[in-house]
Amino acid sequence: MFNYWFPVLAFLLTGLAVYWVVFRDGSSTIPVNQSRDGTNIPASVSEADIVEIERELGVALPADYRAFLSSIRDASIDETEVLDSAEAIVDATKLYRSGLGRLPNWPAELVYIGDQADACPYALNCNSGEVARLDKGNIGHAPLDRYASFTDLIAYLRAAHSA
Numbered sequence: 109m110f111n112y113w114f115p116v117l118a119f120l121l122t123g124l125a126v127y128w129v130v131f132r133d134g135s136s137t138i139p140v141n142q143s144r145d146g147t148n149i150p151a152s153v154s155e156a157d158i159v160e161i162e163r164e165l166g167v168a169l170p171a172d173y174r175a176f177l178s179s180i181r182d183a184s185i186d187e188t189e190v191l192d193s194a195e196a197i198v199d200a201t202k203l204y205r206s207g208l209g210r211l212p213n214w215p216a217e218l219v220y221i222g223d224q225a226d227a228c229p230y231a232l233n234c235n236s237g238e239v240a241r242l243d244k245g246n247i248g249h250a251p252l253d254r255y256a257s258f259t260d261l262i263a264y265l266r267a268a269h270s271a
Contacts, residue, residue, distance in 0.1 A: 160198075165202075169232075185262060188223065188224070189224060200220035201214070204231075211246050217233050219231065221239070227244055228243055229241070232258060238256060
């Protein structure tokens with residue numbers, strides 16, 4: 109019986125930890141980049157924030173991801189799919205690197221960049237530029253989806269939202 113409930117409990121704790129990182133104090137700490145009237149507003153990730161992400165995580169972020177973080181976000185990509193908070197990116201990445209919920213530790217080149225609100229994170233490989241959508245964050249399982257680059261992920265998300 110314990111063998112059945114342990115993975116369920118581990119999954120629930122993993123989801124709660126990620127939820128806490130993204131939605132502290134009962135409300136989102138991630139700024140929304142679109143006003144109620146549908147107009148774009150500036151990105152919240154400054155160059156200084158990007159440098160801090162790289163310093164905290166010990167990586168060099170790929171150019172396409174850096175450009176997206178510092179650009180004005182349109183309505184097709186929300187702040188859950190691709191986080192726009194340096195603190196949330198760093199915190200979530202560190203949780204997965206430390207073996208969140210008894211998952212295998214993520215290697216140093218992976219950075220948590222967001223998810224589909226389903227606890228299956230997008231992990232950016234800073235060495236190759238590839239993005240993988242990981243099954244509940246488990247690097248021991250085959251990725252649910254792979255994208256050759258962050259740009260390819262964004263193109264897929266925009267196409268999926270327009271369909």
